[in-house]
Amino acid sequence: MEATIRARLDAALKPSHLEVHNESAQHAGHSGDDGSGESHWHVVIWAKAFDGKSRIERHRMVHAALGDAMDRIHALSMDLSNSA
Structure with a gap:
């Protein structure tokens, strides 16, 4: 799953x-843990594509980029910026 997330966001x-950080182990046994070890993720992204975009628009861009992979992700936290 990490490779898919990376490739699609790139x-x-x-x-x-x-x-791309897999945080699934921190949620083992919690709601949404499907036992795959790949259900909870955190991403940090700096991209010029975010220039002029609101926080909601940036989140939508990430969700759109991930597409059907979002069906296998229970939780996705994000730190999104347009610069370093």
Whole structure:
């Protein structure tokens, strides 16, 4: 799943910085834990594509970039910026 997240965000947003963190282990046994070890994610993205966009618009851009992969993600937290 990490490779899919990385590839889709790279392709759609061309970030200058991208971090993808699997936080699923912190949520083991909680609601939404599907046992896959790949249900909870945190991303840090710096991308010029975010210039002039509101926080909601940036989140929508990430969700759109991930597409059907969002069907397998229970929780996605994001730190999104247009610069370093």
